Amino acid sequence: MANRYKPEGSKVESLEDVEQALTEIRNAENEIYKIDSAADVQIAKIREKAAKDGEKYRNSIQAAVAKVQAYADYNKDELFKKAKSIELENGTFGYRQSTKVSVKKVTGELLHKLIERKTEEMKAEADRAVKAQLKEEIAKLEVCIKVEEKLQKKAIGELSDEARLAIQAQKITEDQFFCETKKEEVNQELLKAAV
Numbered sequence: 001m002a003n004r005y006k007p008e009g010s011k012v013e014s015l016e017d018v019e020q021a022l023t024e025i026r027n028a029e030n031e032i033y034k035i036d037s038a039a040d041v042q043i044a045k046i047r048e049k050a051a052k053d054g055e056k057y058r059n060s061i062q063a064a065v066a067k068v069q070a071y072a073d074y075n076k077d078e079l080f081k082k083a084k085s086i087e088l089e090n091g092t093f094g095y096r097q098s099t100k101v102s103v104k105k106v107t108g109e110l111l112h113k114l115i116e117r118k119t120e121e122m123k124a125e126a127d128r129a130v131k132a133q134l135k136e137e138i139a140k141l142e143v144c145i146k147v148e149e150k151l152q153k154k155a156i157g158e159l160s161d162e163a164r165l166a167i168q169a170q171k172i173t174e175d176q177f178f179c180e181t182k183k184e185e186v187n188q189e190l191l192k193a194a195v
Contacts, residue, residue: 065179068093072177084175095175101153103169108151110167115141137163 012018072079072093079086085094115138122134141163144155156169164170 068179069177085178091179093177093179096178097173098176099157099171099173101157101169102172103151103153103156103167107156107167107169108145108149111141111144111151111156114163114166 012021072095076095080094083094084096085092118134118138118141122131122138125131125134140155140159144152144159146152156164156167157171159169161171
């Protein structure tokens with residue numbers, strides 16, 4: 001699609017002036033394209049070099065994290081009695097609580113049936129307050145399914161335990177290992193060394 005520009009500056013008095021301005025615009029766009037293309041090539045080369053140069057460090061980080069995690073897993077009961085993480089001079093390691101939703105193949109079908117049942121209950125209900133509550137529950141259930149019939153695990157995770165049980169889905173909470181450095185401390189040490 002062509003770029004559209006708002007007019008600025010001097011007035012154009014004829015179609016020849018318009019043609020001249022369009023030529024200037026086209027030429028300038030061509031130059032910008034050349035500059036951007038050359039930059040893209042250089043950026044790709046820089047990214048490739050950075051990825052290659054950083055590979056040994058990424059591997060080193062992964063190996064060190066694996067060692068720390070193995071130590072933490074082996075000593076989990078002893079190390080994390082009072083807290084989920086331990087802060088040391090150069091960083092912190094420990095466990096963060098992570099929640100994910102597990103669904104079965106029948107969950108989608110059961111979710112549809114639950115929506116149908118709640119919809120029938122709502123239609124049969126005379127009390128406006130109960131009807132509104134059922135409508136709200138149906139809306140929450142419907143959000144769990146994308147139009148393309150893909151289950152939305154995040155939305156299913158927000159359902160009540162009773163609703164998840166009815167559709168044979170369960171919420172699983174587990175500790176996820178993490179390891180992070182204190183960048184401020186590292187930089188402060190580098191500054192002190194330089195002074």
